[in-house]
Amino acid sequence: MDENYAADKGVFNAGAEFQRRERKDLGSVTEAARDIPVFAHTDVLVVGGGPAGTTAAVAAARLGADVILAERYNHLGGLSTGGLVIWIDRMTDWQGDLVIRGMGEELLDRLPDDAIFGPQKADWGSRDETLAHEWSRRHSAFHGTVTWAPMIDPEWLKLESLKMVLGAKIELLLHSWVVAPLVEDGKAVGAILESKEGRVAVRAKAVVDTTGDGDMFVRAGEGYEGDIDTDNIHHCANTASLLSGVDVHKWFAWQDQNPDLYKDFMKRGREATKHFILPFAGWRNDVVCFMGPRFSGFDVLKIDDLTHLEILSRESLVELLNFYRQHAPGFENAWIMLTGPQLGARHSRRLKGWGRMTGDVTKTGHILADEIGVSPSLGPNIPNVSVPYGALVPDSVDNMLVAGRHISSDAQTHTFMREIPQCWMTGHAAGVAAALSANSGTRPRDLAVPDIQSALIKQGAYVRTEPTQ
Ligand SMILES: Cc1cc2nc3c(=O)[nH]c(=O)nc-3n(C[C@H](O)[C@H](O)[C@H](O)COP(=O)(O)OP(=O)(O)OC[C@H]3O[C@@H](n4cnc5c(N)ncnc54)[C@H](O)[C@@H]3O)c2cc1C
Known part of the structure; x- marks a missing residue:
């Protein structure tokens, strides 16, 4: 995969850099047969x-x-x-x-109504430009069409x-x-x-x-x-995280009013952090979710890879949090609410x-x-x-x-x-x-x-x- 293309999509081939511990053949032990109730x-x-x-x-x-x-x-x-x-x-x-x-x-x-956020039913399928723009940044409109793809409170x-x-x-x-x-x-x-x-x-x-x-x-x-x-990103893995203390309205308004500054923010983010990604606005306006950085090159069936993914996801989160707090309007008071209790294995x-x-x-x-x-x-x-x-x-x-x-x-x-x-x-x-x-x-x-x-x-x-x- 082209690395620049991949990084634009929030995909990072961290598996290529991972120094896997060499697991030598250390023989085996025999587990005694037993009756299981x-x-x-x-x-x-x-x-x-x-x-x-x-x-x-x-x-x-x-x-x-x-x-x-x-x-x-x-x-x-x-x-x-x-x-x-x-x-x-x-x-x-x-x-x-x-x-x-x-x-x-x-x-x-x-x-309950305050645990789900998405477009109302009457708007599903709408191709209205304003509606589609509004919902596309909340991931509920694609190809100019409003869809039912809500955010939920886990x-x-x-x-x-x-x-x-x-x-x-x-x-x-x-x-x-x-x-x-x-x-x-x-x-x-x-x-x-x-x-x-x-x-x-x-x-x-x-x-x-x-x-x-x-x-x-x-x-x-x-x-x-x-x-x-x-x-495609379907093979990437990472542990996702939620930030709270965010003002999503302020974050979106700043992007709308300052398209050049926003472009510059993205550029600086890529330079200043190793795994720069954008957050998903959550089901509440004070919560966002980092569903990545998406790491490729790992085997989610291996203990060492899973362990490394947990470490890498948390290290990246701290880097992202610091950058966003300093440079993203709306994130000044952001704090880490939760890192995923389950590692995100897509495949x-x-x-x-x-x-x-x-x-x-x-x-x-x-x-x-x-x-x-x-x-x-x-x-x-x-x-x-x-x-x-x-x-x-x-x-x-x-x-x-x-x-x-x-x-x-x-x-x-x-x-x-x-x-x-x-x-x-x-x-x-x-x-x-x-x-x-x-x-x-x-x-x-x-x-x-x-x-x-x-x-x-x-x-x-x-x-x-x-x-x-
Ligand atoms: C980071 C990330 C982002 C994603 N983004 C999206 C998105 O935006 N929208 C979307 O719709 N989908 C998204 N997906 C995909 C989606 O979340 C998963 O593919 C989907 O949840 C899979 O459902 P499942 O029931 O097959 O498996 P899982 O959700 O993996 O559930 C399997 C369950 O089985 C349990 N289990 C596993 N092995 C055992 C065992 N041996 N004994 C007992 N219990 C066991 C696990 O603990 C788990 O609870 C994303 C996935 C990831 C990882």
Whole structure:
């Protein structure tokens, strides 16, 4: 990637400079075999309580399945809360129609008015220049079109996710790191968790992998892909942060009134700091989010890389804070409110599934026979994207479903299917399929697609049932 182009996008190839500690082969130890107590039996075990896991669990429970949702941290929402990814990407298409509906829509509707900020519904799809300019700097207008892509308060999203999960009578296991799936005769039958109680097992009729990194499907022996699109930011990683004490109105007004000074500010920022980036205005006018600097060249599955990313993100934040306090009107009293409790991994592994989303098909606008949802496309000249059920189904292990940022796709398609609304959507579909599979004893790949579609539609999802291909 061209480094100047990359730096303009807030992408920094810090991985190239990282002096990785050489890890020699130091031999191995043998862990003694042991019996693991069975902690619970359930119909559906959902592993990972991020956007995809939350909607999967709720969807399955609302179809009458007993559901256990296991999450390694102390909250729900994954990167959309603990990762401080407070900007929910576009849920409307270029006409302003809401295409990502159902569970994700419900989650946003549950947020109190002061915990979400975005354009009003009447303006979605508007091409009014003034409106589009105003919303574009709050990341809710693209290509001159106002869209529904709001900023949210991560603490309220955690709370409403929790209420939705508890309201659906799901058994929630927090502080539970799931270490391995249980696979018998080619079927997923539960998983083993590590916890302060030690290791325990959960037995289940269906397992949904929503870990984001494919922890379950990889350990069940499924294949995966890890190639990246180097022209896109989808492979970058960093820990995001929130600043408070900011006056966003003052910051925007200064930019409008002083375009030359603003240009100069950007130039000086790039000279004075190693990883200069612009902040995202938050859901309140005294909060901004640094969703970067985006670091490339790291492997988010390696302890040393993850550790270094945490250090680098915090060092960069202090540099940015000092520069902004001194030079950015509106930031004089800024202070660090929070650094992300979860490291922001945009990409690690993607399932090699029964089906696969690929750039050539996603751009055709065809409605696929196994559509389980519709994604907005990347540009106004590209039609809406039909999301296939096959991309959620592993190639060989049965009774397992996969949803979220590690579904089966090529790298190009991952760039948008990893976004939070798309993860809500695939989670919703995987939860429905897991419940139908567990309730009927049918393998996920043998489920009748119309049954999945009609259950999704009853739960408020947008699915088109007349294929064009
Ligand atoms: C810095 C950054 C900026 C981004 N910007 C945007 C944006 O502006 N808009 C947007 O829509 N999207 C954005 N994204 C993408 C989006 O946030 C993620 O792709 C999305 O949250 C993925 O959802 P998920 O449910 O698949 O996984 P995650 O959000 O990663 O959730 C996975 C959950 O599983 C848990 N887990 C993982 N492994 C285990 C295990 N073994 N046992 C138990 N629990 C486990 C994790 O703790 C986590 O809670 C961004 C991502 C990053 C990193």
